[in-house]
Amino acid sequence: MKIAFIYDAVYPWIKGGAQKRIYEIAKRLVNNGHEVHWFGLNWWNGNTTIEHDGVYIHGVGKSVPLYKNGRRSISEALYFARKLILPLSKDNYDIIDCQEFPYFSCFSTKLVSIAKHIPMVITWYEVWGDYWFEYLGRKGIFGKFVEKYSTKLPHLIIPISEKIKSDLEVLGVPKEKMRVVPNGVDFYRIQNVKPHGEEFDIVYVGRLISHKNVDVLLKAVTFIREEIKDVRVAIIGDGPERDNLIKLSKELNLQQNVKFFGFLEKDEDVYAVMKASKVFVLPSTREGFPNTILEANSCGLPAIVIDHPLNGSTGIVKNGYNGFILPLSEKEISTRVLTLLQDSNLLNTLKRNSIEFAKSHDWSVIVKKLENVYKGVGK
Template structure:
């Protein structure tokens, strides 16, 4: 098969769950298929290059993905327009568009109509009414675009059963083929732990919905309960960093919490995860977080919060690979204390987490996606 992935942000120049998923799948599919990736032109040299068997197409100069903490709409529209000419010059069996930021999916649909490809949309999150919280009255536009995108492709690949259930609530019941995220399990086993000794670690963007302020409050509460200082590493950057650093000072935990900022090398991120006892992701909005899968593969249990819009709850089995708590700093603190004071519990959670990570090795996941592609192409033919 000849396969094209469409996504503006390209790994490793931009690091996030979608970027990493695309790259890990693309380079494995390239062993047996002709795989192309259309994104912004991050690299030096010609616009079209080959890397690990994948043909990369840089369709435009990189533009900032986020403006004032929100995904840039002009950037997404510009990429959707710029990708059309080079995309339409090629024939593909499958064009796999990533659902967000929506507009490039319409470019993929045009390729299906003009060149006869099969459009597949990989779906990471359902926003629906959250658009009003995100944009106020302008959220009506975002919601309308999301609904329109949902109708573009005959086949949609939700990254978890949780996302599939959300899509069914919006009325999309046919053509859903769940293919979850994965990890390079064996490679992660080879990475040594960092020269650190964290009790707790967080990895992710420092945005409002991530609720890192709850983690800071939980560190302060757990410190009181344990009568000792906890060490917490926070990896990531974003619009909330300055406020969070101020929050840490106000809570009196600035000496216990280290803001490591954006960490360039994946091995360094994994090394720090391996150097901790517990991974905490207090976000209320997630799809199927790769960071939790990576923590699982490292044998590190995770604590996440129970929220209607939080797909993290599909990646953590409560009491087996970690804990799902209320959305409160007190509940998070209680679970942190449980993990840090019960060695047998921590060992059991660690074993459960590692088994979950092993079951989600990318080599397993890519076989599932390849089967989806083959079936939809055969059906179209």
């Protein structure tokens, strides 16, 4: 098959969940004999079309900031949507897989799909619904409209989890128009990574932004420290909240307990810290399908995530099997972490479960499932 992916941010120049998913899937589709193209913005130096890991990557326009004042830039989204139409329409494809964000490119892809008679799918990562009003204020009515109308564009929607599928059903998308294909993990590659030299009890990996609630994790550590004085926590990631979080850790007198690694460029370095830890905590209230959970599970770490309507993590963690789903509460988080750290039998059981769960999500399994979905579109 000849396949086109649509997403403005391109891995590895821009790191993030959606682009990492495309990258991992695309290079494996190439290995399976398919011709794969990726249309995004030009984040690299040199020709507008390059080949990377066998994938043809097309820069349809210059790189412009994806975010403005901490939010996805509407002007960037419109720019990408406008610049996409002509390059995408120059060739024929068996299928076009457009990513849900940043929405406007879905409409451009639809125009090309109609003009060229090419089946179109949209991979869906999050459903915001009423959260649009919190994000944009009264202008949220427009975001909510665009989100809902985007669901009517493709021949098929690919939600990345059962939770996202359920959320889309609330928007009125019929079940028969959806096929779930979850995110995956490079399971066998992770097994070859050696643990970091330092040992940690808890690890967090992700952007340091407000809805990730890393401050709640730090406050939970103060309760854990009452019973385990030398508890060790690794915080991996960077973002606008980093200075505030470092300040908070000092105010809570956690300098000896918490280590801020910042952003780690190499995935292997992240995996090494995970392998030197015991529990993964992701206190975020808004996620699609965070790959960090599967990566942590691959390292044998159960994941603690938050029960929230906008948190897709709850569709990945099976409560009591490969982690726990808890309210957003430092006391609840501290109690559960203490139970795991003090009950080696329970921790080892969840470790085995986590590894088995992650193995079933190896990218080779996911790509095979996606191939079957692609083949069935339009039939």
